[in-house]
Amino acid sequence: MRLIIYTGKGGTGKTVISCSTAIKLAEKKYNTLIISSDPAHTLNDAFQLQSTITRNRNDNNAIDVFPCLQVLQIDPTLEMNTRYREVISYIASMFSSKGIDEVLAYEIAMMPGMIQLFSLLKVEEVIRLRSHDVVVLDMPASGEALRYLYFPKLVGKIGNRVTSLLGAFSGFTEIFQAFSGISIPNKILRYEKDLFNSLNQLSDIIKDNSITTLRLVANPDSFSIENAKRAFMAASLYGINTDLAIINKIFPYKDSEVKSDEFYTNWTKFQHVKVREAKSNFYPLPIREVPLHSTELAGIEMLRANADIIFGDDDPSMIFYTGKPYSVIDQPPKNLKISVKVPFTQKQDYDIKRLGSEVIIKLDSPTGYLVNVIPLPTITFDMKMIGTRLRNNTLNVLFRRPD
């Protein structure tokens, strides 16, 4: 049993890479399910389902694409309306009992975070039923995707109450304290029990490194690389194993072609640097590079060819890397140490400085500067960076708590 989760900035290619992965898995005879909760129904577009595939819905509402491959497009609003309607109504009624307009109360109760969470509960259901060998989860674009994945664990710690669930999501915990005196009806308690059982199960699945791995998708540009790097750091802190990074949409580079076109030459040179930077930033993850194809990537044939570029002869269900590349070590009473694996050693020349929530390392390499970004966890925001040390491919950054 495997759960493979693709994450990355919007438009980087998560959906098409999820589809490519799923096709290759199915061809290797794994019973594969690809799940997406993207409201835009992009799985249908990617597989070009409308035109080529006869829809054949089973109990799960999954659609057969071809033998061993099913597609499940979750409609989170429908999911919530059919399965958790009473919980939502209950939350909304708490708001309206405090004088908030009922229409608005429902909008608040259906926050985006909640929608993601309910999609994940569907994943838990599918995995519990053990109907498939591999589940590929195409996460919608969100800087917060990881928070949803970690969320079940968090909820387990703060208490099994719908109010705490909502509070933790919105960051409005203080507001919810006003409601804490309200007694919870029995039927809601029953829902709560099921809901929190599912969340705990989901938490166990996601943190089980032999089942779940996260894969990063980025393009050769600074924004998507930084976004993925942050997800990589958060996953590592949360104990979720990241096993692969895919750099997608790289301009094909051929010396003979580009010399005549300055615009193209500039872009390919820029991307060349970004790919090197990505390799350094995602170290020690294995990296796969995927070119920008000459047309939009869609349809089963193109997705299959794309899978061969990504995986070659490898089995996409394998775990490509296991490790904890990022760790935070408390050194009481005053200090905190952050250790990050980096692809360079003490022999090289590097320049390090903190910029808000990141540490930027500039490395002098024979082909120019290389930038490595180390995202900092929230706990360091009011701490002072007091020193760095590079040893055996590990960069240690020391922070001091405020007096």
Ligand SMILES: Nc1ncnc2c1ncn2[C@@H]1O[C@H](COP(=O)(O)OP(=O)(O)OP(=O)(O)O)[C@@H](O)[C@H]1O
């Ligand atoms: N290597 C590629 N070559 C050509 N087109 C590509 C490539 N990768 C992705 N695309 C195209 O880029 C667009 C975005 O891809 P996709 O929908 O997979 O991204 P996404 O990360 O899932 O986006 P979102 O964040 O909106 O969910 C699609 O039109 C897709 O066909």
Ligand SMILES: [Mg+2]
């Ligand atoms: Mg998508």
